[in-house]
Amino acid sequence: MTRVFNFGAGPAMLPTAVMEIAQQEFLNYRNMGAGLIEISHRSKEFDEVIDAADSLLIELANIPDNYKILYVHGGAQMQFSAVPMNLINRLPAKKAAYIESGNFASLARKEASRYGNVTVAASSEATNFDQIPEFDPASLDDDTSYVHITSNNTIYGTRWQQFPETGDIPLVADMTSELLSRRIDISKFGIIFAGLQKNLGPAGLACVIIREDLLGHAIPETPSLLNYRTYADKHSLANTNNTFAIYMMKLVLEWLKGEGGVDAIEVRNNEKSALLYDVIDNSDFYLATVQKEHRSTMNVTFNLADNDLLDAFLQQALAKGLYALKGHRNVGGIRASIYNAMPREGCQALATFMQDFEKNNA
Ligand SMILES: Cc1ncc(COP(=O)(O)O)c(C=O)c1O
Numbered sequence: 001m002t003r004v005f006n007f008g009a010g011p012a013m014l015p016t017a018v019m020e021i022a023q024q025e026f027l028n029y030r031n032m033g034a035g036l037i038e039i040s041h042r043s044k045e046f047d048e049v050i051d052a053a054d055s056l057l058i059e060l061a062n063i064p065d066n067y068k069i070l071y072v073h074g075g076a077q078m079q080f081s082a083v084p085m086n087l088i089n090r091l092p093a094k095k096a097a098y099i100e101s102g103n104f105a106s107l108a109r110k111e112a113s114r115y116g117n118v119t120v121a122a123s124s125e126a127t128n129f130d131q132i133p134e135f136d137p138a139s140l141d142d143d144t145s146y147v148h149i150t151s152n153n154t155i156y157g158t159r160w161q162q163f164p165e166t167g168d169i170p171l172v173a174d175m176t177s178e179l180l181s182r183r184i185d186i187s188k189f190g191i192i193f194a195g196l197q198k199n200l201g202p203a204g205l206a207c208v209i210i211r212e213d214l215l216g217h218a219i220p221e222t223p224s225l226l227n228y229r230t231y232a233d234k235h236s237l238a239n240t241n242n243t244f245a246i247y248m249m250k251l252v253l254e255w256l257k258g259e260g261g262v263d264a265i266e267v268r269n270n271e272k273s274a275l276l277y278d279v280i281d282n283s284d285f286y287l288a289t290v291q292k293e294h295r296s297t298m299n300v301t302f303n304l305a306d307n308d309l310l311d312a313f314l315q316q317a318l319a320k321g322l323y324a325l326k327g328h329r330n331v332g333g334i335r336a337s338i339y340n341a342m343p344r345e346g347c348q349a350l351a352t353f354m355q356d357f358e359k360n361n362a
Contacts, residue, residue: 005346008324009154009299009337010177010197018251018341037244041237049247050235056253060262061179063186063209070208070231071246076176076195077107078226079206083148083172083191084112085222086229087214090170093143097121097169101160102129102153103330104174112148115219121147128331129156131291137166145217146170146190152178154198155328157301157335158294163188170214178298179207180256181340182266190214198298198339201248205241256340265340272338272347273297279351285358289331303333309361310334316357322350 006013029036030045039045054069063069072082088094094116098109100123112118121140122133132153140147147166152159154177163171163184170190179194186192191210197203210228218227230238236246259265277295280286280302289301304310313334317325327333338347 002321004321004323005342005349006323007336007338007342007346007350009328009335010195011203012198012337012339013341014201014248014252015255015341018248018255021251022248036247041240041243046243046247049243049250050237053246053250053253056250056257057207057209060253060256061184061186061209062262066212067186068210068212068215068228068232070210070228071236071241072193072206072208072228072231073204073225073242074206075197075204076104076174076193076206077111079174079193079208080108080111082208082222082226082228083108083146083193084115084118085226086218087146087170087172087191088112088116088118089219090145090214090217091143093117093141093145095119095141095144097140097144097147099123099133099135099147099149100125100129101132101150101158102156104154104176105148105150108148108150108174116145129153129158130289131294132158132160135164137164137169140166140169142169144169146172148172148174150174151184152176152181152296152298154299154337155330155335156290157296157299157331158290159296159298161293170211176206177337177339178296180262180265181269181298183262196245196249198337199252199341201252202245205245205249207249252341259340268344269297269338269340272342272344273300275344275347275351276300276302276336276338276354279354283358285362286354287333289333298337298339300336300338301327301331301333303327306361307332312361313357317350317353320349320353322346322353325350 122135124133151173172191176195177198193208215229224230287303327335
């Protein structure tokens with residue numbers, strides 16, 4: 001069987017080596033005569049898995065001691081509710097500021113506005129999110145409970161190159177589509193969250209990294225399974241958690257460590273995205289959809305100058321094993337999601353295909 005190069009935005013391709021280990025261990029985990037997903041979340045075998053996931057994440061992301069790692073139900077969008085419920089009450093004014101850099105940032109802001117006084121501190125909506133908006137942290141009121149950003153905009157293909165310095169106001173970042181793809185100074189953030197389904201594992205669960213002093217501010221009505229304190233106190237096992245997702249994440253982290261960790265993967269991600277951006281920049285046939293300085297290394301978006309060729313592009317790409325390249329409906333065109341698991345060969349194959357397609361159709 002040949003595996004395609006899967007450019008889907010998420011759920012996204014996982015390293016083949018990880019899929020193979022999961023397959024081998026699926027029926028018979030550690031010679032127990034049962035699979036890991038068939039045994040208790042309170043078993044010593046699962047304890048080892050969740051402890052290993054924690055330690056690997058701490059090591060790979062260089063997480064300081066005063067942070068907790070939580071595995072929270074409901075994926076990334078559930079955190080759009082959990083973050084305001086846990087943090088907007090930090091100060092009596094119940095204020096939160098959101099930077100709108102894309103669709104997920106807007107959804108997060110809309111959800112938060114149910115819980116307090118939420119403002120848009122900056123937005124790039126007027127230019128269809130082709131850039132990260134300019135934002136001056138000095139413009140924030142001192143009694144703001146937190147500021148929310150989306151660090152990498154999956155749909156549009158932009159990312160924050162540098163993060164804003166928000167001083168005493170906790171910075172909350174949705175890093176769903178880029179956690180562990182580049183070196184990030186965790187200590188600059190109050191909360192980081194990421195749905196697992198891009199760089200970490202299967203969908204449905206979010207990994208939350210939270211500074212300890214931000215626990216304990218939840219509004220009283222917060223369901224206990226959305227209260228980050230419940231997760232911190234019970235090592236994410238207040239109820240039956242998604243043991244399979246945590247196990248897969250542990251395997252992905254082991255793989256990443258074996259690849260040389262975040263610094264090595266960042267170099268590879270820069271090279272991979274450059275293969276595609278170089279084709280786009282050296283052609284009038286392909287049009288970049290976002291400003292150069294704001295480009296993501298995870299989601300590469302572009303259009304064909306002649307949009308009538310889009311279907312042919314997608315069909316011929318698929319015939320070459322280049323899967324799921326269709327852009328999001330908000331942007332159109334093409335999106336190549338090239339998370340950590342996408343090998344360099346996948347980007348090279350796409351770059352070559354793009355050049356050939358241009359030659360044949362220009
Ligand atoms: C940046 C970002 N935030 C949030 C989400 C939503 O994730 P979920 O479907 O896990 O709720 C996504 C999904 O693609 C995303 O890319």
